[in-house]
Amino acid sequence: AQSVTQPDIHITVSEGASLELRCNYSYGATPYLFWYVQSPGQGLQLLLKYFSGDTLVQGIKGFEAEFKRSQSSFNLRKPSVHWSDAAEYFCAVGQNYKLSFGAGTTVTVRA
């Protein structure tokens, strides 16, 4: 069965600093990969997705993610964090139209 691991439960970053959130998956083939963000009291918003092709994908809000097959990873990055980026971030893997989610990483942004 596929699984998704987000090793970091909580990350604190200064405003303006760079951010990287890790995601590793376990799956036999290259799955569909997603990053979602959940702001406090909100639903999930799709940041970006990877299906095939260019391994560096651009998303909304200045986020990007890189798919590395050799490492079974799909890490999310942002060069300069804004206070509004404080939220919960979920990595997800798609298989047979279903999504499996990682445990999530909480990002705190300090001034």
Next chain:
Amino acid sequence: SAVISQKPSRDICQRGTSLTIQCQVDSQVTMMFWYRQQPGQSLTLIATANQGSEATYESGFVIDKFPISRPNLTFSTLTVSNMSPEDSSIYLCSIKAGVTDTQYFGPGTRLTVL
């Protein structure tokens, strides 16, 4: 992308009662999903709701506890039956978009059971 709404946005209920959550989409979609997000946890898929057929439940979820309706291609309901405090969660509906596994989510319903 489609606009997805849920009603109610939140509710506080007494144990032993039932609550029906509605999910409305502004366009026709084939597949809709219901998820549960327990406090401080990730999302867990409850079931897949397809129009014209019975919902498909994931392991650990049963129809008697979480009956689902899908009367048309724009609407679905999830009922949380005979509630206990352990059912306190955020319940989210989502839709499958296009031919990939991309899903878009509604704003969620925050349920508290006393």
